[in-house]
Amino acid sequence: MNEIPLLELSGITKRFPGVVANDDVDFSIMPGEIHALLGENGAGKSTLVKMIYGVLLPDEGDMHFSGAPYAPMRPSEARAHGVGMVFQHFSLFDALSVADNVALGMNKEAVGANLDQQIIEISNAYGLSLDPTRFIGSLSMGERQRVEIIRCLLQNPRLLIMDEPTSVLTPQEVDVLFETLRKLSAEGCSILYISHKLQEIRELCKKATVLRGGKVVGDCDPREETAKSLAEMMIGTSLTFAERQEPHLGEERLVVRGLAVESHDPFGVDIHDVSFAVRAGEIFGIAGVAGNGQVELMEALIGERTTTADSVCIDGEAVGTQGPTARRARGMCSVPEERLGHGSVPDMSLWLNTILSARTRKGMEKNGFLDLNLAHDFADEVVEKFDVKTAGINHDAKSLSGGNLQKFIVGREILQAPTVLILLQPTWGVDAAAAIDIHCALQELAAGGTAILVISQDLDELMTISTNFAVISEGRLSAPAPTGSQSIEEIGLLMGGVHTSAGTEATV
């Protein structure tokens, strides 16, 4: 391997007010190499690739592309050099067709006359079946990702950057994606693959660069490392993962019967006839690819949307017509997916944010008047017991890092001693250490007799902590089964929408 590296970075440094996002980063990618960029949230991966893609400019350091100096001022310049990027969050318009969306993201010169034909050719060549005339709104997440990939491939990239590409895919879709990437690599296209899913990286990549706190802390061949050793490189300390515990199941605390919800969003997903029960001491997991009705299900369960009364029962009491406050009074607490702006008010202090969801169960509200001392005390208690790193409870919620704010919100709900706790994506975008803390706290809470429902896209998470398990797809729930009784392939099929026995059976 004495070729010239396709891309070489030396001494790249990027500072933001108050933080050094990248500190003297060096690394290089050879032509045709699949190179992993590993690191926790906040390690500086996104900042680094944004500089490669011309979204940000480095403060210091040089980049070379095929030996020539490379300093893209904007993404179109990066694309002109042959650098393509598939973002974690797609930039697609629901109400436009595949072809229109592809054309929108390309440099003007690159859009040829017969774009539809080109799309079909590329998609066949790489096994990414896609109809250019369909509307984005009708596509699955996996298919939407293909649109982004094809958009890059149409421009004959020499380097393809993929940011957390598998977070929205079923296991089968992941296999298809990996085939495509291997094929591209064999044709000489380099791939920079960003992920924190260690298993995937070991399967796909031959080289990995590990970032921690903005610095390169190591290069390795992921195939020669274990998932544990990679994780420890990322985090810098050794880890003890949450272990599955043998649950002592009690009576049914949360019972959902024939729940149906119509989505407000024209491209949202309706919930059809969902039934399940969560017992005291149980952690019930609902897996599924994003955008299959998780948000709508969550809204209906916690009372942001009301339904028929007996669709949702807490400890035998029908609460389907009640709002969140009444359900909290009955013992149901919840952690929404969005930390900022849903689970907390970004511009309010931490202690004011406790009033948002804990005022009823913590007695902060008497005849409408607020007891601010109780709110202060409770915020202090959450910060202390859940080890939230903050300069003080008078600071705004938005000043906390993602992991710390999530710990604060989870702590705020757990310390209300709920009888039912519902969480949507509890460890999404949270660093590994915080995720483990949250998992352990949930297990402890379940052991105390709380019924816990975790809705998550992260299969590994559900496999680790849940007792029973079901899959949501297009608003329908598969029949619940004990965790571990189904193979990953079976679960993958369910996630893709194949229902062996669609969720009509009421309970386990």
Add this chain to the structure above:
Amino acid sequence: MIRLEPRKEISKVLLYGTPVMAVVVTIVLGMVMFAALGKNPVNAIFIIFVEPLKDPFAISEMTVKATPLILIAIGLSFGFRAGVWNIGAEGQFTFGALVGGAVALALYEVEGGWVLPLMCTAGALGGMAWAAIPAFLRTKFNANEILVTLMLTYVAVLLLSVLMHGPLKDPEGLNFPESRLFHESATMPILIEETRAHVGFLVALAAIVIAWVLLERHVFGYQVKVIGQSPKAASFGGFVESKVVWFCLMISGGLAGLAGTFEAAGPIGQLVPALPVGYGFTAIIVAFLGRLTPLGILLAGFVMALTYIGGESAQIKMNLPSAVTGVFQGMFLFSLLGIDVLARFRIRFAQRASSAAGE
């Protein structure tokens, strides 16, 4: 290249310092304007902003002007925090005055301590009824309350005019479009002899205290703040948007209606077509100049009242046009909004260019 970069946390000093800076900037701009008009700028500013403060009668007149401004601004501040943009307080003020005044005229010559409270209740209910129209249209049909409240202002003003020319006209008034003068029991008690300062000012002070308690110590104020900053978090917290829209419009409508009744039963003493003089609009500036906080609104109400009184004496003493008051009020809002940008954003010069040049 100049770029604006959002600040992470806005400092309290800056947050409450900007209205003061806005007042200073306005005064400086005013001096430039007077100089351009060929008047002595220092003298003009002195007459407008300082002289009234040395005259006890002028101070009593300031309370007369500040009372409706504070009452209306307090009501509006709840809605402005919650993202309910009631721009038509002028209409609710007018309709409230009309209803309160109609009660006074219906009870003409009826004596008793209950007459004035009844008028005030009727006036507040009238303002609420006028604000109920945009509340209903927004919560039922998602109609934009900015447009509905604003348009209803003209309806209310014209309605007042029609009634002044018809049913509510003074039978002995030589056909002038004015109502009878309200009788003793239907008139606001005067606080200080020989002035027009009336008990409405005490009500405005009470409204400030109650508003502070609601905002800082009550779940109602909390939900108003949450819904304005983050509607999804409000929904998570169990707050219902349509209820908050109703609450906010009822509070602002009710207080505007009350202020209208005070105005008719106080300094004016009857219903006249010229009753609405723009307090409902000026109160919007008062609310923002006061940072939507009760204490701030008290101070801002007085500053704005000062521009009315000072503007009048500048007209008389320096022969300045009557538009001076309006110009000053406009400049207040303009400089406040301008300086606000500085409180929320940091200015960066040529960030992008310099980092590119450094390579």
